[in-house]
Amino acid sequence: xxxxxxxxxxxxxxxxxxxxxxxxxxxxxxxxxxxxxxxxxxxxxxxxxxxxxxxxxxxxxxxxxxxxxxxxxxxxxxxxxxxxxxxxxxxxxxxxxxxxxxxxxxxxxxxxxxxxxxxxxxxxxxxxxxxxxxxxxxxxxxxxxxxxxxxxxxxxxxxxxxxxxxxxxxxxxxxxxxxxxxxxxxxxxxxxxxxxxxxxxxxxxxxxxxxxxxxxxxxxxxxxxxxxxxxxxxxxxxxxxxxxxxxxxxxxxxxxxxxxxxxxxxxxxxxxxxxxxxxxxxxxxxxxxxxxxxxxxxxxxxxxxxxxxxxxxxxxxxxxxxxxxxxxxxxxxxxxxxxxxxxxxxxxxxxxxxxxxxxxxxxxxxxxxxxxxxxxxxxxxxxxxxxxxxxxxxxxxxxxxxxxxxxxxxxxxxxxxxxxxxxxxxxxxxxxxxxxxxxxxxxxxxxxxxxxxxxxxxxxxxxxxxxxxxxxxxxxxxxxxxxxxxxxxxxxxxxxxxxxxxxxxxxxxxxxxxxxxxxxxxxxxxxxxxxxxxxxxxxxxxxxxxxxxxxxxxxxxxxxxxxxx
Amino acid sequence: xxxxxxxxxxxxxxxxxxxxxxxxxxxxxxxxxxxxxxxxxxxxxxxxxxxxxxxxxxxxxxxxxxxxxxxxxxxxxxxxxxxxxxxxxxxxxxxxxxxxxxxxxxxxxxxxxxxxxxxxxxxxxxxxxxxxxxxxxxxxxxxxxxxxxxxxxxxxxxxxxxxxxxxxxxxxxxxxxxxxxxxxxxxxxxxxxxxxxxxxxxxxxxxxxxxxxxxxxxx
Numbered sequence: 207x208x209x210x211x212x213x214x215x216x217x218x219x220x221x222x223x224x225x226x227x228x229x230x231x232x233x234x235x236x237x238x239x240x241x242x243x244x245x246x247x248x249x250x251x252x253x254x255x256x257x258x259x260x261x262x263x264x265x266x267x268x269x270x271x272x273x274x275x276x277x278x279x280x281x282x283x284x285x286x287x288x289x290x291x292x293x294x295x296x297x298x299x300x301x302x303x304x305x306x307x308x309x310x311x312x313x314x315x316x317x318x319x320x321x322x323x324x325x326x327x328x329x330x331x332x333x334x335x336x337x338x339x340x341x342x343x344x345x346x347x348x349x350x351x352x353x354x355x356x357x358x359x360x361x362x363x364x365x366x367x368x369x370x371x372x373x374x375x376x377x378x379x380x381x382x383x384x385x386x387x388x389x390x391x392x393x394x395x396x397x398x399x400x401x402x403x404x405x406x407x408x409x410x411x412x413x414x415x416x417x418x419x420x421x422x423x424x425x426x427x428x429x430x431x432x433x434x435x436x437x438x439x440x441x442x443x444x445x446x447x448x449x450x451x452x453x454x455x456x457x458x459x460x461x462x463x464x465x466x467x468x469x470x471x472x473x474x475x476x477x478x479x480x481x482x483x484x485x486x487x488x489x490x491x492x493x494x495x496x497x498x499x500x501x502x503x504x505x506x507x508x509x510x511x512x513x514x515x516x517x518x519x520x521x522x523x524x525x526x527x528x529x530x531x532x533x534x535x536x537x538x539x540x541x542x543x544x545x546x547x548x549x550x551x552x553x554x555x556x557x558x559x560x561x562x563x564x565x566x567x568x569x570x571x572x573x574x575x576x577x578x579x580x581x582x583x584x585x586x587x588x589x590x591x592x593x594x595x596x597x598x599x600x601x602x603x604x605x606x607x608x609x610x611x612x613x614x615x616x617x618x619x620x621x622x623x624x625x626x627x628x629x630x631x632x633x634x635x636x637x638x639x640x641x642x643x644x645x646x647x648x649x650x651x652x653x654x655x656x657x658x659x660x661x662x663x664x665x666x667x668x669x670x671x672x673x674x675x676x677x678x679x680x681x682x683x684x685x686x687x688x689x690x691x692x693x694x695x696x697x698x699x700x701x702x703x704x705x706x707x708x709x710x711x712x713x714x715x716x717x718x719x720x721x722x723x724x725x726x727x728x729x730x731x732x733x734x735x736x737x738x739x740x741x742x743x744x745x746x747x748x749x750x751x752x753x754x755x756x757x758x759x760x761x762x763x764x765x766x767x768x769x770x771x
Numbered sequence: 772x773x774x775x776x777x778x779x780x781x782x783x784x785x786x787x788x789x790x791x792x793x794x795x796x797x798x799x800x801x802x803x804x805x806x807x808x809x810x811x812x813x814x815x816x817x818x819x820x821x822x823x824x825x826x827x828x829x830x831x832x833x834x835x836x837x838x839x840x841x842x843x844x845x846x847x848x849x850x851x852x853x854x855x856x857x858x859x860x861x862x863x864x865x866x867x868x869x870x871x872x873x874x875x876x877x878x879x880x881x882x883x884x885x886x887x888x889x890x891x892x893x894x895x896x897x898x899x900x901x902x903x904x905x906x907x908x909x910x911x912x913x914x915x916x917x918x919x920x921x922x923x924x925x926x927x928x929x930x931x932x933x934x935x936x937x938x939x940x941x942x943x944x945x946x947x948x949x950x951x952x953x954x955x956x957x958x959x960x961x962x963x964x965x966x967x968x969x970x971x972x973x974x975x976x977x978x979x980x981x982x983x984x985x986x987x988x989x990x
Contacts, residue, residue, distance in 0.1 A: 241787070322788035324798045386809050394802040398794060424809045432816030436926060445906045445922035447820065452906070452918045453831075458823060462816055730788075 225629055226726035241326035242729060244627075247312035249333050253340060254300050254308065255696075260347075261295035264288045266689065268668075269682040277669040285668035286353035287369065293356025298378050299340055301612055302470060305477035306423075307336070307388055309619045310416045312627060314392060316720035316727065317413050319401025319736040324394040332387035339381025346373040355666065357467070360448035360459040364440040371441060375434040382427045389423035392416050401719070403738035407498065410718055410742050414501050415480025418508040422469045422476070426512070430466035433459060457522055464515035472511040474608055475575070476504060478615030479546055482568045485618050486550050487743045488716040489565035490557025494743040496549040503542035503549075510539040520591045529588055536586035543579050547572060558746075562714070563637035567618035570645045574610025578603060581656065596666075599659030602652045610648055617644065617695065624699065625709030629726040632702040636694065644691035650684025717744045780868075784958035792958055799960035803967045810934075814975055817930070821923045821982060828916025835912055835920035836986025838904060843895035844984035847888050848977065854884035855973040858942075858966050865962045871953045874962075878946040881969060885939040892932060924983050931975055938972045941965050 223229065227244045230236060237245060268288050271279040280288065311329065315322055323329050346352060352374040354363040363371050396409075396417050409417075436447045437459065446452035448459045487494045494500065516524060516532030550572050559565070581603040585591045594600060621641075624632050658677035663670060670678070712721040717740070723732050781792040789795035825832045857880040864874035903911040905925065906918040945965050949956030956962070 320788065324788075325802060326787055328802075386806070390802050390805045390809070393805050394798050397801055398798040399788075424805055425812050428809045428813035429816045432813050435930070436817065436820070439926055440922075443925075445925055446918050447922050447926070452922075453824075453828060453916045454919060454922075455823070455827075458820055462819070465816075 226724060227729045228629070228726050230729055239330070241322070241330055243311050243315055243323045243326065243329055244727065244731075246329050246333055247308050247310075248627075250303060250307040250311060250336070253333070253336060254303055257295050257299035257340065257343075258692075261292050261300060262689065262692065264292040264295065266685065268292065269685045271668050272670075272678045273682050275670050275672045275675050275678075280668065282668050283353060286355075286666070287351035289666060290352045290355050290374075291347060294352070294374055294378065295343060297356055297470070298381055299336075299343060301474045301608055302385060303336060303381075303388075304474075304612065304616050305481060305619060306392070306416060306419060307333075307385075309412075309481065309623060310392065310477065311388075313623065313720055314395060314413060314416050315399070316723065316731050317410050317718060318396065318399060318404050319719050319732065319738065320395065320399040321730045321732070321735070323391050324399060325391050328387050328391055332384040332391070335384030335387065336381050339377045339379075339384065342373050342377035342380065346370045346377060349373065357463060358434065358437060358459075359463075360437055360440070360456045361450065361454075364437045364448055364459075372438050375438045379431050379434050379438075382431045385423050386427050389420035389427075392420040393424065396420075401736050401738055404719075405738075407501070408738055408740075408742055410480075411483035411494070411497070411500050411504070412477075412480035414504050415476045415483070418504045419473055419476040422473050422508050422511065426466045426469040426473070429462055430470075433462040433466070457519070457524065460519055460522060461515070464518045465512075468515040468518065469508075469511050471604070471607065472507055474612045476508065478571060478575075478612040479504065481615040481619040481622070482550060482571050483546075484716075484718065485564045485568040485622050486553050486572075487745055488622075488714050489562055489568075490554050490559050491745045492553050492555075492557035493745050494549070495552035495555070496545075497742065499545055500549055503545045506542040507539060510535060510542070514539055517586055517591070520588055521595045533586055533588050537583065540579060540583055540586075543575075547576055547579075561638070562621075563632075563634060563641045564618045564622035564714075566638060566641035567614050567621065567644075570641065570648075571611055571614040571618065574606050574614060574645075574648065578606030578608075578610055581606065594659060596664055597659035598655040598663045598665055601665050602655035602659055605652050605655075610652070614644070614648075617641070620695065620699070622714070623720075624702070625713045626720060626725050626727070628703060628706075629709050630702045630706035631709050631713065632706055633698050636698045640691050640694040640698075643687065643694070647684055647687030647689075647691045651681050651688050652684070654678075654680040654684070717742065780954035780958045783952060783955040784960070796960040796963065799964050800967070803964040807967060807971050810971055810975075814927075814930075814978075817923065817927055818978070818982070821927075824916065824919045824923070825982075825986075828914075828919065831912075831914040831916030832920050833987045834914050835917040835924075836983065837988065838902065838912065839924065839984050839987075840895055840898060841984055841988065843891055843898075844980055847891050847895075848980045850884050850888050850891070851973045851976050854881040854888075855970060857881045857884070858969045862963045862966050865949075865956055866958075868953070868957050871949070871956055875946045875949050875956070878942050878949070882939050882942040882946070885935055885942070888935060889932060889939075892928065927979050927983065931972070931979055934972045934975070938965075938969050941968060 223232065227242055230240075230242065230245070237249060240246060240249075265288075267280065268285065271277070271285055271288075273279075277285070311323070349370045351369060352367070352371055353369045354367050354371060354374075358371070358375060363375075396413060400409075439445055440447045440449060446454050448454045448456050450456060483494060483500060514532055514536045516528050517536045520529050520533075550568075581599070585594060585600065585603060617640075621632060621637055624630070654677040658674050658681075659665075661674070663674045663677070709725045711723065711725050713725075714721075719732075719736050719738070720727075722736060785792050785795060789798070857877045861874045861877050861881075864870040864877065899905065903909045904921055906922050910918055910921070912918075912921075942965060945956075945961055949962075
């Protein structure tokens, strides 16, 4: 596969920026007022990259503080503001929009054979909402930050906190409506704009992931919006909503907050699952195992995900019966996730696996997501959760899901579709090195956190007893490795924009409509709108068979092949 | 109407990336319903809070409910219901070129009724302030939980009013653009979408009316 790319000897001085949608205009205006879903995807990509580094710098300072047990690098108050900034920025300005607004925006219309999203102007409008929300966040940061933690728990946030809570809450509120608009756009597009022959069960799983995630976004985000609005009104006007002095219930805030914020975990992970479901069949040259069940699993996760929020509140004093139900449902939601992990693994069986960097990232995803998911089962179990609540065990658990899972998948997608998006190949050796470095850096950072969390190290403290220092030093050292691994793609991908080899239309010999058009795609995606006649993932249906046997068509292959379909 | 004008009316209403006005209409309607689902969940957040507190403080909510103005609340409910009736005619009427100006008149009727609602709401708010019904140290009712009721009263009605202001803006925009280009008006899916949004604002209000103005009335 890479050999074919090496053989591509097109002159390097011809710029890709004159081809396809990239050639539509080079002025700032041509970008800021575009309604092309592909250009809006690029706008989003630039935006979330900036926020990824803002959130990254915040946590780098936190990790520096934690190298020594004493509170010596920043004050306790600054420490609170740093981890809050990290949480708010990473959740709402990176993870939630990450894959849907960039790759979803870019690929969804192409994958279903459409010319654009259903509402191109609304699409641009959602980016502007994200930008307004982002500007409020920057204002909040420059004004001095917020110290409530990303969860904004009342009554601290609504009454006592002496920081810029309202700016932060409004930032999330506005950006939330941007996400809702994207969700509405995706749902409508998938329902009304599929090409002839693109039936529901021929949709690539990435499209299914975008569909299910959009439904979750549309139904969960407004609840967060209302919750933060009520908290803001309480803080600004003094009307008691969650204030216990007037009979209000702070737990009501937590219920409403987690009614969004647990599904938000699925908003972050479902698109990642969609990406991995595209990459693994391609580099295993193998039809995806159990397509139908992969679809049902996505739907099941998105539905059950709405009914597990109480597991964030096991120690809050909510009813013991509620705890039982939420615990049970949290175990149940692991079943469809496990189905997906088994099916990705089964897809590899008898595959002709190659280890291009998107595949390495996807392997990283499967392994790290599995660890993150299984430790989630620890925490779904009430007695263990009581022991581990608010410790680094929880931090490690959700970072395995969100960073090991979602961010790995984000980088898998970035490398997999980079040739399509930019028309350039990235340097494969560097990319493989970065992928492996990211995997190890990630584990160096977060595995010690499982151990120290289990041993009792609580989250959100800038100082700690000296016996935890070894784990914190390991973790901070790992974070430094991870930071290098994140900076590398920024460098070599930028390099490839100018000096990378020209990408062919389908460098990975992948199935899927997006690969049938040119790289980079023309403004309306296809010269002629496609008609779909094939099932998705039309790779080798039986897996690896000896060339000779296949050519001779011998009867041996069924025994060797382990026929699936 | 001749065939040629039908074609150009459709063309006037057709937007990128659609090739077919019927499909575009279907999509806009579907997108609007998805957004309305989102809006319903938005208000569900505040209604859920209200429900929980009402079950915690049933008597305080009963007493506090008696302090709202049934006159303003009732009149405003009637106004919004009439506006919805006017709006309900619009999507069908707009499709008939001979009824286009009638449909636009109905849009203005709905918008003006919406403004009347807001004016009455303003008087009601002034009266509420005079009666010390804004939560705080001077609050009129001393029962524990009554402040919560009025916290919801102010938040829900204010958030609803913002939705209504947006609705009035959308309706006025539709009426003005429709007068400028009647052929666009006869085909554009914006008519149905605006009417759906207006309907939601009205439905939310009827729930607000029931939960904020009716407790504390009767025996």
